[in-house]
Structures are given as structure tokens and as C-alpha cells.
Amino acid sequence: MTDSQPTSAAKHTYDMGLIGNCAFLGLIKMDTSVAWLCWPRFDSSFVFGSLLDTKKGGEYSVKPAEGAFESTQYYLENTNVLRTEIDAGDGRYRVTDFAPRFAQYERYYKPLMFIRKLEPLAGAPRVRVVCNPVGEYGQKQLDRRRSSNHIAYLGLEEEIRLTTNIPLTYILEGEDFALNETKYLVLTYGAPLEAPLENTAEHFLRYTVDYWRKWVKSTSIGDFFQAQVIRSALALKVHQYEDTGAIIAASTTSLPEAPGSTRNWDYRYCWMRDTYYILTAFNNIGHFEEMERYFHYIANISTKLKGKYQPLYGISGTSELVEQELDLEGYLGNQPVRIGNDAYTHIQNDVYGQVLVALLPLYVDRRFVNPERTAPEKLVYEALSFIESTMDLPDAGLWEFRHIAQFHCYTYLFHWAGCHAAGHVARKLGNAEMEARANHLLAEATRRIEACLDEPRGVYTNAIGSPHLDASTLQLILMGYLDPASELAQTHLAALEKELMTPEGLFYRYRHPDDFGTPETTFLICSFWYVEALACVGRIDDAIREFEKLTRYTNHLGLLSEDVDAKTGSQWGNFPQAYSHVGLMNAAYRISKKLDKPNFV
Structure with a gap:
């Protein structure tokens, strides 16, 4: 899987999946990297934009630590919840990506919140999580502040926060780790997640799947x-x-x-x-x-x-x-x-x-x-x-x-x-x-x-x-x-x-x-x-x-x-x-x- 210019005879497709909740949109590549995500609006600057610049566009990915790998990508049926499965030499894992959306208090809850669920499927795959948002269409690097259970990215009008049960050291230092249990990553713009991580992520996933399937029905x-x-x-x-x-x-x-x-x-x-x-x-x-x-x-x-x-x-x-x-x-x-x-x-x-x-x-x-x-x-x-x-x-x-x-x-x-x-x-x-x-x-x-x-x-x-x-x-x-x-x-x-x-x-x-x-x-x-x-x-x-x-x-x-x-x-x-x-x-x-x-x- 490369991003090189295709030859004139090659078939070029956009190998990405779309997620969204009617407040923001994101495009996820088959290697799990977020190619495109603009916050706080559809027409705002990207915070992840490797689609348009591989150097200035930032990165948010959950890739195998090393070696070649194969991937498949699919939607949970009748939803905008996306899954990417990675098969590497040391095991298999799945990344579920979604933007929460469901009815709450007589209106739709559609926060600027991007949730990723990481699950091992076979073996104990070693993965590396990179999260490096940028501002002003890649012209601005954000400062990072480490807290007890989250990383804050500072420099935009509002704070971007990554809340996770992955050891923060691994993310901050770019170290790989063995994925031997389910992990969660919740990225927010503005209002942060101030609730139990695992239970909230699972509830939001279930509610979001239920919302989309009812909408289709x-x-x-x-x-x-x-x-x-x-x-x-x-x-x-x-x-x-x-x-x-x-x-x-x-x-x-x-x-x-x-x-x-x-x-x-x-x-x-x-x-x-x-x-x-x-x-x-x-x-x-x-x-x-x-x-x-x-x-x-x-x-x-x-x-x-x-x-x-x-x-x-x-x-x-x-x-x-x-x-x-x-x-x-x-x-x-x-x-x-x-x-x-x-x-x-x-x-x-x-x-x-x-x-x-x-x-x-x-x-x-x-x-x-x-x-x-x-x-x-x-x-x-x-x-x-x-x-x-x-x-x-x-x-x-x-x-x-x-x-x-x-x-x-x-x-x-x-x-x-x-x-x-x-x-x-x-x-x-x-x-x-x-x-x-x-x-x-x-x-x-x-x-x-x-x-x-x-x-x-x-x-x-x-x-x-x-x-x-x-x-x-x-x-x-x-x-x-x-x-x-x-x-x-x-x-x-x-x-x-x-x-x-x-x-x-x-x-x-x-x-x-x-x-x-x-x-x-x-x-x-x-x-x-x-x-x-x-x-x-x-x-x-x-x-x-x-x-x-x-x-x-x-x-x-x-x-x-x-x-x-x-x-x-x-x-x-x-x-x-x-x-x-x-x-x-x-x-x-x-x-x-x-x-x-x-x-x-």
C-alpha cells in the first residue's frame, strides 16, 4: 500500500472510508491512518490532512510496529461505523472508528468526538499509535501537555484532547506495544470526555449503531x-x-x-x-x-x-x-x-x-x-x-x-x-x-x-x-x-x-x-x-x-x-x-x- 502517483494505465481508487455524525466528517485509510478530518466544522482547517500533504498534514494511526501487513475495511451493516482489520506477522487486530450520534434529551447528541476501539483478534500484535494533530492547514504545530489520563494538544481556539487507556508514554514517545486487550482512544475538540472511558465508549458505540440502523429502517x-x-x-x-x-x-x-x-x-x-x-x-x-x-x-x-x-x-x-x-x-x-x-x-x-x-x-x-x-x-x-x-x-x-x-x-x-x-x-x-x-x-x-x-x-x-x-x-x-x-x-x-x-x-x-x-x-x-x-x-x-x-x-x-x-x-x-x-x-x-x-x- 503506497501513496505514489499511479501510472496512466493503473486504476486509481480512494481507498478510504467515511465516518461522520452531521457535525464533522473523517476519512480513514485502509492502514488505519486518518487522512482527513476538519474541526470544528466541515469547512474548517484540517487537524489531520495527510490526504493533501504527507509532511504537514499531521498523523493519527494505529499501525503494526514493523513489517508488511494486509488490511480489510468494511462498515457495520446499515451504519456509518467503520472497521479496519489488520493482519500482520505477529497477529491480527481490528480498529472500529465512529463519530457518536444518537438521540438524547429530545435532540441529537453529535459531539466533536472521534472514538477508536482497538481489539486484538489473534496473537499479540505489536502496534504503534501516533497522534499528531496540526492547525491552520498544517502551518501550525500544536503544543502537547501530559495529564493523568489524557494528552492535551494546545494552540487552537479550543483544546484537542486524547483520552485513552493506552499508556501515555507509548504515544508521547512513539513506542510500540503489545495489543493484548481492548483499548480505547477518544479524541475531542472543545468539550472533553469527562466520564468513564471504557463504559462510555461502549455505550456510545451501541447507541450510534442503533441510531443508524433505525434511521435506515x-x-x-x-x-x-x-x-x-x-x-x-x-x-x-x-x-x-x-x-x-x-x-x-x-x-x-x-x-x-x-x-x-x-x-x-x-x-x-x-x-x-x-x-x-x-x-x-x-x-x-x-x-x-x-x-x-x-x-x-x-x-x-x-x-x-x-x-x-x-x-x-x-x-x-x-x-x-x-x-x-x-x-x-x-x-x-x-x-x-x-x-x-x-x-x-x-x-x-x-x-x-x-x-x-x-x-x-x-x-x-x-x-x-x-x-x-x-x-x-x-x-x-x-x-x-x-x-x-x-x-x-x-x-x-x-x-x-x-x-x-x-x-x-x-x-x-x-x-x-x-x-x-x-x-x-x-x-x-x-x-x-x-x-x-x-x-x-x-x-x-x-x-x-x-x-x-x-x-x-x-x-x-x-x-x-x-x-x-x-x-x-x-x-x-x-x-x-x-x-x-x-x-x-x-x-x-x-x-x-x-x-x-x-x-x-x-x-x-x-x-x-x-x-x-x-x-x-x-x-x-x-x-x-x-x-x-x-x-x-x-x-x-x-x-x-x-x-x-x-x-x-x-x-x-x-x-x-x-x-x-x-x-x-x-x-x-x-x-x-x-x-x-x-x-x-x-x-x-x-x-x-x-x-x-x-x-x-
Whole structure:
């Protein structure tokens, strides 16, 4: 197991597992090292970040003292509790990693606490525990203070504390020891563990396993590829920052879309473009609580606008996400390493329709009460005004081109969808004037979508006056703009297949050059959109076949990246990518609804 740059022909996967509790996320490698963990928030500096710098990223590991070893990694079924088993020459041991989460005092207990349980399985393996957190993205080394039963790491805003029944001397001096009984490591940020170590760790483990299994039982997930949908749902769940309701696009920053591409972006923020798809995913599995929290995050942003909606916001709703480059070696040497994301300054006009579609259930879904608290008429009128004022303005589009502005078909599609949603709200409120305005703008959006139609080719291009195709226009079928039974839906889909699909069934976002050249890797959610489109137009056997192919592009735990190299099957881009898991969930739901009977796979 090495971290060297893979050859062009090798298959690269992210051999890591995800843990989280909706307050923080962590990525654990198969050698037990914590590759990524940010505290106190998803978008804070890492305290362990060897993923981006093997020297400055700190270390937290439980490795064999010496020699080669083999490892396996798996989740406790239907949970986000991760186990890594190490088989070394002198014995075997298991590390159970989890972030506590369970109901307590009529709310969820989700502390900034990372628990590791070490168990010998065979022999008396000698192990070495290293715990060296860092601050300020590796620029700050922390001071250590030894106490009776814990080590305090000082220098951040709050104390990091490691409480353990392993002799502290072994950890402080880097000495190995024989693991001949169960040991526990509890790492905290801020509030420390002030309770019995062993009993508390075991109780928290049992409560956390029970929480996740009950959560899975409360979902409405059908039989079609059920295990894969459950894993995707669990991954999506922990990408929600529960304190505010925001859902981030991915756990990480600066994992390259392709080696050497410099397409290395910080995805630890909340994109408005993802709103419709995320809410659809939670609705499809019957999870109301996550939807409601996300609704209120969006509504909160809507009430503090500064002239326009941005393409993305911070998890607290912050609007300034200034992009910076850090002096770090980068993942497998890929630079630059970026934090922040300048896409917040871009013009992306589909966001207004996204907001209207997202907020629609607040006013038409009877599970919600007291919608007046979000000032429905004001929000809808504002969004419609934005749609009207941007109808004839070019934008950066869904893919956030940095130096290209066009009249994008996808933008007009969400103008169209947003106006549909506004019309529903208007009828619910009995507001005839609002309904008339929504209908007028609906017609205008339709006219501009039709201006993207290349009639001789029977396909909608990516923008007015452009010859290029774009996978985002699959949404013309999925959102009901095109009748799935129509000949135009069939020819549009066929043209996209011909130009954007690889022989392996993967989809590029587009194939024309952008600010950074021509994309080298396929974008996974586009492949899932293709599967949905196949199901919509009645090609259900094709949809099932292509869906099954896509499930091969997970890592060993069923986790998906942002991008896939079609030739090697390699995972690239930020990881795990919530957007990709949303794509899997929605495609599986679309197929299962088309099947006449359950499909046990």
C-alpha cells in the first residue's frame, strides 16, 4: 500500500472510508491512518490532512510496529461505523472508528468526538499509535501537555484532547506495544470526555449503531440495488451540517478532476445548483427531517439577499468564500491546493429557479405547517423578479465556466421550472397576479429553450447559438419539459449518447474546450442522469444495464467520487461526492418506479 502517483494505465481508487455524525466528517485509510478530518466544522482547517500533504498534514494511526501487513475495511451493516482489520506477522487486530450520534434529551447528541476501539483478534500484535494533530492547514504545530489520563494538544481556539487507556508514554514517545486487550482512544475538540472511558465508549458505540440502523429502517428504499442505495443515503446524510441544515457537495478540497489538470476545487460548501436534486433524493427515500432542515437553510439565505443569489454559500450561509492557494504538496503531488471557491462571485442564473423549486413544498406539501414564517409572497416575487431581470443576460452556467458567458439552455430550463413552481404557490395562495406573472415568464423561458433547438440534428445544444452538446440538457427529459414519449426526446437522447457517452457507458459533461482545456474525465452524476433518461423514455432494460455498470465505479466500501476516468475506471475529483450519491439514489428510484414488480439484485 503506497501513496505514489499511479501510472496512466493503473486504476486509481480512494481507498478510504467515511465516518461522520452531521457535525464533522473523517476519512480513514485502509492502514488505519486518518487522512482527513476538519474541526470544528466541515469547512474548517484540517487537524489531520495527510490526504493533501504527507509532511504537514499531521498523523493519527494505529499501525503494526514493523513489517508488511494486509488490511480489510468494511462498515457495520446499515451504519456509518467503520472497521479496519489488520493482519500482520505477529497477529491480527481490528480498529472500529465512529463519530457518536444518537438521540438524547429530545435532540441529537453529535459531539466533536472521534472514538477508536482497538481489539486484538489473534496473537499479540505489536502496534504503534501516533497522534499528531496540526492547525491552520498544517502551518501550525500544536503544543502537547501530559495529564493523568489524557494528552492535551494546545494552540487552537479550543483544546484537542486524547483520552485513552493506552499508556501515555507509548504515544508521547512513539513506542510500540503489545495489543493484548481492548483499548480505547477518544479524541475531542472543545468539550472533553469527562466520564468513564471504557463504559462510555461502549455505550456510545451501541447507541450510534442503533441510531443508524433505525434511521435506515425509517427510509422507504425499494428492493432495486437496495444495498447500494442504503450506502449512498448514509453517505449523503452525514454531508448535512445539521446545525444549519446546509448540505455540502463533498467532504474534501483539491482532489483533482484528473491528474495534472489543475482542476482542484474546494467543495466543502453548499451549491444552490444541487438543491433540486438533493431534496428529490431525500423525498424519494421518505426522509422529511433532512428536507425540512435544508429548506430552512435555503429560506434563511433567501431572506438576507444582497442583490442576487450566489451559486454557492458557506454552511453558515456566509456569502464570501474567497479562494486561496495553500503551500501544500497536494494529493499525489497535484497542485494547487485551494480553500474557498471563487465560484461564489460567478453569475449563475439557474439558481433563482432552483430556489423556487426547492421552496415549493413549503407551500403545497401538507406535512409542512405555518408556511407564513418564510414570507412566501415576498420570496416568490423576489425570485420571479430575478428571473425576469436575468432572462436576457448570459451566465457561467451549471458548470461554472470562469471566462465563458453564454445563454445556457440549462439556465432557461430552471427559469421554466421555477415559474411552474411559482404558479403552484400562487394558486395555493390565491394570488392571481402572481400566477399571471409566473405564466408570462414561463412562456419567455420556453421561447429561449426552443432557441437552443438544432432542428436538423434533433437536439438541444448547450446554449443559444452554440453547436456544442451538454449532458445537463438530459434534464429536459427528466424534468418533464420534453414529453418522454415524443420523437424529439428520443432524438435528443440519441444525439447526446453519440457525442458524450463513452463505450463504457460513462458521460462527459461536455467535450468542447473550457477555461482549462477539454475535460479528461467523465462526470459521474451525468451518467446517472443518463440512466434516468433511459428509464423515462421507456428503455428500462438499457437503464438497468447501465445502472449496474455504474455501481462498479465505487471504492471498496461503495463510496463514489466526483469523476471517473473511462479508460481505467479510476476515481478522481473530490470524495466522497454527495452529488454522485444523489445521482445513484435518484436513478435507482426512477427505475424502481418503472418496474412492474420488485427486482431483487
